[in-house]
Amino acid sequence: MLFAVVAFLLVASSSLADPPAGSNALNSVSVGVPMNGSLQRGEVLPKKGTGYVLTKSARERKARFGVLELVMLIKDAAHKVSRKHKGSILRVADLSTRKGGKIDHHGSHQNGRDVDLTFFMVDKQGAQAVADTFVPFDANGYSVDPPMEYRFDTRRNWALMEAIIKSRRATVQWIFVADHLKKLLIKYGETHGAKKSVLRMAEQIIHQPGKKSHWDHFHVRIYCPFGDSPECRDVGPRWAWVK
Numbered sequence: 057m058l059f060a061v062v063a064f065l066l067v068a069s070s071s072l073a074d075p076p077a078g079s080n081a082l083n084s085v086s087v088g089v090p091m092n093g094s095l096q097r098g099e100v101l102p103k104k105g106t107g108y109v110l111t112k113s114a115r116e117r118k119a120r121f122g123v124l125e126l127v128m129l130i131k132d133a134a135h136k137v138s139r140k141h142k143g144s145i146l147r148v149a150d151l152s153t154r155k156g157g158k159i160d161h162h163g164s165h166q167n168g169r170d171v172d173l174t175f176f177m178v179d180k181q182g183a184q185a186v187a188d189t190f191v192p193f194d195a196n197g198y199s200v201d202p203p204m205e206y207r208f209d210t211r212r213n214w215a216l217m218e219a220i221i222k223s224r225r226a227t228v229q230w231i232f233v234a235d236h237l238k239k240l241l242i243k244y245g246e247t248h249g250a251k252k253s254v255l256r257m258a259e260q261i262i263h264q265p266g267k268k269s270h271w272d273h274f275h276v277r278i279y280c281p282f283g284d285s286p287e288c289r290d291v292g293p294r295w296a297w298v299k
């Protein structure tokens with residue numbers, strides 16, 4: 057009897073102290089893998105919020121859904137960058153569709169754990185600039201199309217990397233971006249007081265998949281949220297700091 061009471065108290069107190077997101081029957085569930093999966097009870101990302109707006113194409117494709125953890129991560133990271141850099145508006149592109157599954161223009165983005173984010177950039181005068189399409193950047197941080205019109209805003213893009221990597225809303229597996237832009241980001245972190253632990257994580261998480269890809273946007277992927285197993289499956293590396 058005593059054992060039963062103690063066991064009950066343990067269960068009750070642990071669930072009160074730290075309700076694992078995803079364990080609630082009403083929460084979103086990511087099913088399968090990002091290249092072949094679906095989404096149950098997907099959380100919608102509002103069209104705009106503090107420090108972010110959805111791009112026109114994401115709105116038109118209705119690619120505004122993700123697991124709760126991904127949606128919270130996007131809001132959290134955008135909010136943090138906008139607090140640090142006044143006037144900053146992150147342009148959020150595709151997540152997944154309401155029920156997940158195959159989506160135009162993507163191999164993955166099928167089960168609510170992927171999102172594309174446009175780069176922060178500045179114009180020739182150094183003022184914050186926005187475009188509603190993806191803008192590619194070269195190794196010197198200049199836009200390729202339109203040529204030399206914009207510069208990669210390494211300062212704000214690094215702030216975004218830090219916010220995503222350090223966020224407690226979700227655990228990030230990958231931030232896909234071209235190697236030449238990763239170099240600019242890491243170098244910026246190293247010369248602007250980023251913590252060694254964050255830099256070590258960034259080195260692994262920020263990654264160019266395949267040849268010459270992701271030179272016009274970030275693609276963020278989070279691990280299966282706690283509570284979404286066994287339906288949700290991760291593929292690829294599990295970093296040493298991930299429980």
Ligand SMILES: [Zn+2]
Nearest residue numbers: 170171172275
């Ligand atoms: Zn993507």
